[in-house]
Amino acid sequence: MRETAEASIAAADEYIGQNVMEYYGKVTEDLVTDLEAKRGRAVWFEDRYMGDMNHLATRGKERVLERLMDVCHALLLSAEPLRVPFEEELLQRANVTITYGDKNVLTRDDLFRRLYRTLEDQAVVRVRVFDYTQEHRYEEKYFFGDHDSAFMDYAAHAEETSRIYKLGVVYEERSSGVEKLNLMGGFHLEDLMVYRNAKVYYESYTDNGYELHPEGLADKLSPVR
Numbered sequence: 001m002r003e004t005a006e007a008s009i010a011a012a013d014e015y016i017g018q019n020v021m022e023y024y025g026k027v028t029e030d031l032v033t034d035l036e037a038k039r040g041r042a043v044w045f046e047d048r049y050m051g052d053m054n055h056l057a058t059r060g061k062e063r064v065l066e067r068l069m070d071v072c073h074a075l076l077l078s079a080e081p082l083r084v085p086f087e088e089e090l091l092q093r094a095n096v097t098i099t100y101g102d103k104n105v106l107t108r109d110d111l112f113r114r115l116y117r118t119l120e121d122q123a124v125v126r127v128r129v130f131d132y133t134q135e136h137r138y139e140e141k142y143f144f145g146d147h148d149s150a151f152m153d154y155a156a157h158a159e160e161t162s163r164i165y166k167l168g169v170v171y172e173e174r175s176s177g178v179e180k181l182n183l184m185g186g187f188h189l190e191d192l193m194v195y196r197n198a199k200v201y202y203e204s205y206t207d208n209g210y211e212l213h214p215e216g217l218a219d220k221l222s223p224v225r
Contacts, residue, residue: 023093027081035075044071086177087111087151112154115178119143123180128193136186139165145178147171152178 009017035043043049049071050056056064076082084092087108094106123141145152147169156167189195205212 019093019096023089023096026096028076031076031079031081043075044068049074085149087115087149090115112151115151116155116158119178119180120182123182125182125184127184129184129187129191130193130196131191132187138184138186140168140183141165142168142170142181142183143178144170144172144181146173149178 005020009020045053047053050067056067091106091108091111094111143152143155152169156169202212
């Protein structure tokens with residue numbers, strides 16, 4: 001499970017995935033300590049949760065672990081500290097290693113500005129278009145997340161006076177995060193720099209008898225809408 005978690009963290013953005021182990025380690029430790037202080041250290045193996053342990057053990061170690069994970073899900077993962085909105089969790093994770101009185105503590109406004117910029121940097125369209133200033137230039141940007149969240153309210157009003165693109169929100173009923181998608185249009189295939197730069201080589205190879213794709217495919221390539 002730890003290897004899976006570390007792989008997921010490694011695949012995330014450095015800012016978005018920061019302090020995951022430190023934060024959840026502390027939150028989980030506090031929850032376990034509080035629960036065991038109230039109900040004893042044997043709470044995880046009570047009959048009402050695990051059932052008949054002798055019978056369960058005869059079904060193998062895998063079944064015992066599965067049942068124990070169900071118990072942890074019921075007693076820990078449903079706890080309030082693990083159900084906070086993603087903005088609050090991200091803010092707490094950013095500050096989990098900050099000591100009292102440290103001037104480097106991240107504020108909510110700082111968090112929103114960084115998150116907004118990080119999402120934009122990750123969603124930017126990475127295609128080079130020649131002379132992309134024509135009258136048909138068109139851009140759209142979409143956020144995927146809970147439109148009632150505090151961050152979505154911030155994002156809707158950011159750059160409001162200077163925005164030259166269409167902005168939309170695709171509502172998803174979740175509290176675990178937000179994603180962003182940028183789209184662009186208004187150009188043709190021949191406007192793409194990769195097409196313009198490679199065209200001479202493509203024509204040279206085909207003129208010399210090379211077949212780079214099924215016959216007739218090039219005729220089916222249509223302008224980008």
